[in-house]
Amino acid sequence: MVQSMSDSLNSLKAYKLDAEQMEEQLDHYLDPVLSFRRSAAGPAGQMASLTTNEQQIGLHWVAVIAATNAEFAYQYAAHFSDAIRYLKHDIEALESWTLEAMSAFDERGLQLAFKVLNNAREFAENYFKKQQGIVLEDIQKLLTAFVCGLNGRSLKIEEAESSCTDTETIFLPKMMSNYSSKEDNFFYYKLLTVYQWAQNWFGSWRYDLSEKLNHYDDPVQALNLFHCLESIRLLYKIHYELPGFFRQAEPYLNDFKVLEKTQPWDSICARLAHKKSKVDDVFELLKQHYAQLLPIEFSFQGTLFPNKVQLIKERRLIEEKNLFREALLRMADEKKQAKPEFIEMKKTELVFDVSLIDDAEFSDGMTFELTLDGQMIVPPEDVQSLMSSIIQDIGEIPEEYLVAAGPGKYVTDNSNNSSKKTDDVWSGVYHEEGAYFYDEWDHVRQHYKKNWCVVREMHVTPVYDDFVQQTLSNNMGIVKSLRRNFEALKGEEKLLKRQVNGDDIDIDALVESYAELSMGMELNERVFTKMQRDDRNIAVMFMVDMSGSTKGWINQAERESLVLLCESLEMLGDRYAIYGFSGTTRKRCEIYHIKHIDEDYSDKVKARISGITAKDYTRMGFAIRHLSALLEEVEARTKLLITLSDGKPEDYDGLYRGEYGIEDTRQSLFEARQKGIHPYCITIDKEAGDYLPHMYGAANYVLIEDINKLPLKVSDIYRKLTT
Numbered sequence: 140m141v142q143s144m145s146d147s148l149n150s151l152k153a154y155k156l157d158a159e160q161m162e163e164q165l166d167h168y169l170d171p172v173l174s175f176r177r178s179a180a181g182p183a184g185q186m187a188s189l190t191t192n193e194q195q196i197g198l199h200w201v202a203v204i205a206a207t208n209a210e211f212a213y214q215y216a217a218h219f220s221d222a223i224r225y226l227k228h229d230i231e232a233l234e235s236w237t238l239e240a241m242s243a244f245d246e247r248g249l250q251l252a253f254k255v256l257n258n259a260r261e262f263a264e265n266y267f268k269k270q271q272g273i274v275l276e277d278i279q280k281l282l283t284a285f286v287c288g289l290n291g292r293s294l295k296i297e298e299a300e301s302s303c304t305d306t307e308t309i310f311l312p313k314m315m316s317n318y319s320s321k322e323d324n325f326f327y328y329k330l331l332t333v334y335q336w337a338q339n340w341f342g343s344w345r346y347d348l349s350e351k352l353n354h355y356d357d358p359v360q361a362l363n364l365f366h367c368l369e370s371i372r373l374l375y376k377i378h379y380e381l382p383g384f385f386r387q388a389e390p391y392l393n394d395f396k397v398l399e400k401t402q403p404w405d406s407i408c409a410r411l412a413h414k415k416s417k418v419d420d421v422f423e424l425l426k427q428h429y430a431q432l433l434p435i436e437f438s439f440q441g442t443l444f445p446n447k448v449q450l451i452k453e454r455r456l457i458e459e460k461n462l463f464r465e466a467l468l469r470m471a472d473e474k475k476q477a478k479p480e481f482i483e484m485k486k487t488e489l490v491f492d493v494s495l496i497d498d499a500e501f502s503d504g505m506t507f508e509l510t511l512d513g514q515m516i517v518p519p520e521d522v523q524s525l526m527s528s529i530i531q532d533i534g535e536i537p538e539e540y541l542v543a544a545g546p547g548k549y550v551t552d553n554s555n556n557s558s559k560k561t562d563d564v565w566s567g568v569y570h571e572e573g574a575y576f577y578d579e580w581d582h583v584r585q586h587y588k589k590n591w592c593v594v595r596e597m598h599v600t601p602v603y604d605d606f607v608q609q610t611l612s613n614n615m616g617i618v619k620s621l622r623r624n625f626e627a628l629k630g631e632e633k634l635l636k637r638q639v640n641g642d643d644i645d646i647d648a649l650v651e652s653y654a655e656l657s658m659g660m661e662l663n664e665r666v667f668t669k670m671q672r673d674d675r676n677i678a679v680m681f682m683v684d685m686s687g688s689t690k691g692w693i694n695q696a697e698r699e700s701l702v703l704l705c706e707s708l709e710m711l712g713d714r715y716a717i718y719g720f721s722g723t724t725r726k727r728c729e730i731y732h733i734k735h736i737d738e739d740y741s742d743k744v745k746a747r748i749s750g751i752t753a754k755d756y757t758r759m760g761f762a763i764r765h766l767s768a769l770l771e772e773v774e775a776r777t778k779l780l781i782t783l784s785d786g787k788p789e790d791y792d793g794l795y796r797g798e799y800g801i802e803d804t805r806q807s808l809f810e811a812r813q814k815g816i817h818p819y820c821i822t823i824d825k826e827a828g829d830y831l832p833h834m835y836g837a838a839n840y841v842l843i844e845d846i847n848k849l850p851l852k853v854s855d856i857y858r859k860l861t862t
Contacts, residue, residue: 156194158187164198168205169213182216193223196230200237203583211244211252218256225263232266238586245588265314272316273324282311282332289333290380291340292528296332302441304335305451306344306532317438327439330388333381334439337373342418344452345534348445351422355429366443367434368421371395372411379414394437403432452532459529460540466522467491467543474511491543493526493536507536577764579725582802592761594728599719601746610702614851618706621854625711634668641669677861678714678736678775680766683751684784685719685731690753693785693823700783700853701733701748707854709740713861714775717744720762721754723791728761729754736773758795759788763807763818771814779860780811782820783853787830805834819860821853 156164162183186197197219205212215237226232236259244252255262275282275298283296286309299310311331315324338344348362355361374395378385389396398404407424410416471491492510507526509518518526529536576590611618635641637648645668652663681704683697701717708715716738719731731754733747734740763780770778788800795803808818820831820840831840843852 155191156187158184161187161194165201165216168198168202169209169216182213182219185220186216189220189223190228192230193228196233197223204241206583207241208244208249211249214253214256215240218259222256222259222263225260226266227263232263235266236262238584241584242589245591268316269314271319271321271324272314273321273328274314275311275328276313278325278328282328285329286332286336289336289340290527291336291531292524294336294339302331302335302439303444304338305444305447306339307451307455309335326387327391329384330391330439331441333377333384333388334370334373335441337377337380338369339531341373341376342531342534343369343373344448345418345532346422347449348443349449352445360434361425361429362443362445363434363436364429364432365421365425366440367436368407368411368424369418370437370440371398371408372416372418372421375408375412375416391439394435398435403428404435456529456532459525459532463522463525463529463536463540464543466518466525467541470511470516470518470522471543491541493541575765577728577761579760580803580806582799582806592725592728592758594730594761594765596730596732599731599733599747599750601743602750603742603746604749606698606749607702607745610699611706614699614703617851618703621703621707622710624858625707625854634670636668637665638667638669639664641667643668676776677779678770678773678777679716679779679781679857679861680736680770681715681717682762682766682780682782683717683719683731683733684757684782684786685721685751685754686757686786687721687753687755688757689785694751694753696823696847696849697783698748698751700849701751702745703851704854704857705734705740705744705748707857714773716769717748718762718766719751719754720759721756722758722761723755725758725761725790725792727755728758730762730765736769756790756795757784757786757788758790758800759784760800760803760807763804763811767807767811767814767816770816777861778814778816780816780818781857781860782818782822784820784822784824786822786824787826801830801834808834819856821849821856823849 165183165186186194189197197216201212201216201219204215222236223233226236236255239262240252240255243255275296279296286294286296292307294304295308297308297310298313301310301312303310309332311328315328317327318324348365349358352358352361352365374385374392377388399408407428410424411420413420490512492513494508494510507530508515509526510516526536529540575594575596577592577594578587578589579591580586581588636645638645645666648663648666652666656662681701683701689697705715705717714736715734716736717733719733720729721731722728731751733751734744738744759782763782766780770780788804789796790800811818818835818839820827820835821843822831822840823843825842825844827840827842831842834840841852841856843849
C-alpha cells in the first residue's frame with residue numbers, strides 16, 4: 140500500500156539528494172523501466188538540481204503513480220523538473236498538474252496522460268489564468284438554477300468552445316478569465332447565460348434563419364449583421380425584462396453604449412429599443428442596411444448555429460404537438476366525466492381555442508388563454524409549460540394543434556434509442572447514454588477521481604406472487620405489535636413547560652416566579668403548561684444491498700424486513716423511499732428503483748419487493764452519493780439514509796476491496812452529512828466491528844447476528860431512530 144503524502148515525505152531523508160542518491164530512490168519505484176534508461180541527463184540528474192522540499196514532493200508522487208503504472212511514473216519523473224519551472228515552483232499548481240495527468244490516465248490510459256505531461260507549459264499558463272478566473276464546472280449548478288428561475292423552457296448548461304444555444308442547452312466556455320477578479324468573471328458568465336436565454340425567450344429562433352438569409356449574396360455576411368442587430372434588440376429586451384440585472388451589466392457593455400451614440404446606429408437602436416420590438420423588425424433593418432453596414436461583434440454575443448437549432452426545433456415541434464394533443468384529449472375526457480349532461484346536450488366534440496393576450500407590457504406572444512367550448516379553463520402546470528414552449532418556437536398555437544388526439548393514435552418517442560430496453564443498456568457504448576456520473580474518493584491521492592462511476596437507475600421486475608401476504612400471515616403477531624408501537628408514535632404529544640398560556644399550571648415555574656416577586660422582581664408570566672402534538676417531518680431513504688452475497692436466506696430476510704417496515708411506515712405516515720444497489724466495476728453501477736419517495740405503497744411496489752434478487756458486487760460509494768442527491772431534493776426537517784447490508788464494500792476489480800472501498804464509502808457518508816442527511820447502517824456481517832465504526836461512527840450502525848431476527852429488528856431500529 141502506498142503511503143500517504145505526509146508519511147511518504149517523513150520517510151525520506153530531510154536533506155538534498157545528489158544525482159546518485161536520487162537514482163537510488165527512483166530505482167526503488169521504477170526498477171522495471173529504469174534498467175535500460177540510465178543517463179546523467181535522465182530524471183535523477185534533473186531532479187538533483189531541485190530544492191529538498193521539491194525533491195521529496197516529486198518522489199512522493201512518483202511512488203503514488205508507480206503503484207498504478209511504472210512507465211507512467213517514469214515519464215512523470217522525466218517531466219517533473221520542467222513542470223516545476225513552468226509552474227513557478229508553486230506546489231499547489233504542481234499538485235493540480237499531477238492530478239490532471241492521473242485523471243487523464245484513469246480515463247484514457249497512457250497516451251492521454253503523456254499528453255498532459257508534455258503540455259506542462261500550456262497547463263501552467265491556464266492555471267495562473269484560473270487564479271483570477273472561474274471554471275464553468277465550479278459554477279455549473281449555480282448557473283443552471285439561475286437560468287431555471289427565468290421565463291421559458293428549462294435550459295441546461297454545458298461546456299463548449301464559445302457561447303451559443305441550440306434552444307434546449309446553453310453552451311458556455313470552459314473557463315472565464317477576461318477580468319481581474321473572480322466576481323467579475325462570474326457575473327460575465329451570468330451575462331452570457333442571460334443573453335443566450337434571451338434568444339430563446341424573445342423569439343430569435345422563431346424562423347429558420349438559413350432559409351431567411353440564403354437569398355442574400357453573402358449569407359454569412361447577412362447572418363453576422365443579423366446577429367449584431369438582434370443582439371441590440373435583445374439587450375433592450377433584457378433591460379425591460381430584468382432592469383436590476385441590466386444595471387449590473389452596464390459596466391460590461393461599453394461597446395454597446397458607444398454604438399448607441401454613433402450614426403447611423405443611433406437610429407437603428409432607437410427602433411429596436413421599442414418595448415414590443417420583434418425579430419421581424421430585425422429582418423426589416425437587415426434588408427435596409429445589408430449593403431451599407433458592416434456588422435459589429437459584441438464580446439458577449441457568442442455564435443449562431445442556425446442549422447443545428449433548426450434540427451432540434453423540428454424534432455421538438457413534432458414531439459410537443461403530439462404531447463399537446465394528448466393533453467387536450469385528457470382535458471376533454473375530464474370535462475366529459477365532470478359534466479356528462481353537457482355532452483348529452485351538445486352532441487358534438489368539444490372545441491378548444493387559444494387566444495394570445497397582446498396587452499402585456501412586453502408582448503412577445505407569451506401570454507395566452509385556453510378555452511374549451513367558449514369557457515376559459517386553466518390547464519395543468521405541465522400543459523402550460525408545453526404551450527409556452529410551442530409559442531416560444533413559432534409564436535402561436537396553430538389550429539392543427541387544437542384538435543385532441545384520437546385514442547391510441549399517438550405514441551410520443553422522446554428518445555432516439557427508444558428500442559433499447561433499460562436492462563440492455565450495458566451492451567456496447569450505450570451504457571453512458573443518459574447515465575449519471577459520480578466522483579470517487581482515492582484515499583492514496585487524497586483527491587476525487589472525477590466522473591469515475593457510471594450509474595444507472597434500473598427496474599426491479601415485479602413478481603406478483605403471495606410473498607407479501609405470506610410474510611404478513613407468518614408474522615401476524617409482530618405486525619400487530621409494530622402497528623401498536625407506530626400508532627403510539629403517530630399520536631405522541633409533548634408537554635411544553637413555562638408557557639405564557641396553557642392548559643395547566645407549571646408548579647415549578649410558579650414557585651420560581653413567586654420567589655422572584657418577593658425579591659422585588661417583575662412577575663414572570665410563563666407559568667403554564669400545555670400539550671402539543673409533535674408533528675413528524677421525516678424523509679427516509681432505505682438503501683438495500685442487492686449484491687450476490689445476499690442470495691438465499693439473506694435476500695429472504697431483507698424482503699421480509701421491507702414488507703414489515705412498509706406496513707409500519709404506512710401507519711405512521713412518514714415519507715420513505717426504497718432503492719437497491721449493486722454493480723460490477725465502476726463502469727456498471729446500478730441503482731434499483733423499488734419505491735420513490737412520494738410513490739404510494741401499491742401492489743406494484745409490493746411486487747417489486749417480492750422481485751428483489753441478488754445481483755453482483757457491493758460498490759457502495761456511488762449508491763450513497765446518488766441516493767443522497769435524491770434525498771437532498773426532499774423538503775424535510777429530518778433526513779435519514781438507512782443501509783441494509785451483509786458485508787463490507789467490494790467490487791470485481793481488486794482495487795475497491797479493502798482500504799480503498801472503505802475510504803471511498805466513508806467519504807461519501809461524510810458528503811451526505813454535509814447535506815444534512817443522517818446515515819445509519821444495519822448489518823449482519825459479524826466482522827462489521829472492523830470497519831463500520833470507521834465508516835459510520837460508533838453510534839451509527841447496529842449488528843444483528845441472528846438473520847432470522849432482521850425483519851423485527853429493522854422496524855424496531857427505525858422507531859428508535861425517529862423518536
